[in-house]
Amino acid sequence: MASNDTSTGMMTPSRQRSFKAYTIGFLLLVILLFVLYTLFMLWWSYSEGDRAGVLQKFSKRGWICKTYEGELAMYVVGGVAPQIWDFSVRDEDVANQLQGLVGQQVRLTYSEHRNLPTDCFGETDYFVEHVEKVDLNLPTGPTGPSAEGAPSIPAPAAQLPAPQPPPPRTQPAPQQ
Numbered sequence: 001m002a003s004n005d006t007s008t009g010m011m012t013p014s015r016q017r018s019f020k021a022y023t024i025g026f027l028l029l030v031i032l033l034f035v036l037y038t039l040f041m042l043w044w045s046y047s048e049g050d051r052a053g054v055l056q057k058f059s060k061r062g063w064i065c066k067t068y069e070g071e072l073a074m075y076v077v078g079g080v081a082p083q084i085w086d087f088s089v090r091d092e093d094v095a096n097q098l099q100g101l102v103g104q105q106v107r108l109t110y111s112e113h114r115n116l117p118t119d120c121f122g123e124t125d126y127f128v129e130h131v132e133k134v135d136l137n138l139p140t141g142p143t144g145p146s147a148e149g150a151p152s153i154p155a156p157a158a159q160l161p162a163p164q165p166p167p168p169r170t171q172p173a174p175q176q
Contacts, residue, residue, distance in 0.1 A: 042116070046112045051085055053072040054073045055105075055106045057071040069087070098128070101133055
């Protein structure tokens with residue numbers, strides 16, 4: 001067994017191996033904890049839900065990790081600026097579905113995974129898991145049930161005449 005040479009102040013080979021072993025063990029422990037944390041955050045979802053709107057943009061982007069990212073424009077009231085919701089997609093099949101639905105009304109089912117340690121899974125916390133195209137073709141026809149059995153929208157009321165502008169104001173005659 002090698003001993004510590006006190007005259008030169010150098011460590012013996014057994015102490016050097018011990019320091020290397022502790023350093024390598026510590027680094028492996030840090031990597032293992034990082035991997036376990038990442039797997040847990042991907043498995044556990046903070047929230048889940050659905051959002052509907054017009055699929056405005058969908059692309060694959062990133063410098064190192066290429067991810068699918070999209071934007072959904074959610075309209076609350078017509079004529080008001082939409083709220084934009086950014087999302088990511090990890091599933092290749094869902095990404096292929098979304099590629100063909102840009103510009104159309106869709107309903108997206110998502111799960112939220114907060115605090116992921118890297119953007120390699122997606123640039124946002126919201127990951128879309130299912131997509132459904134929303135058909136906006138409303139039944140038409142007279143009031144009452146339509147051919148499919150669903151109630152139809154009543155026919156619009158007759159157009160009312162446009163309101164007449166008020167008569168012009170006249171100046172009162174000057175008194176003498």
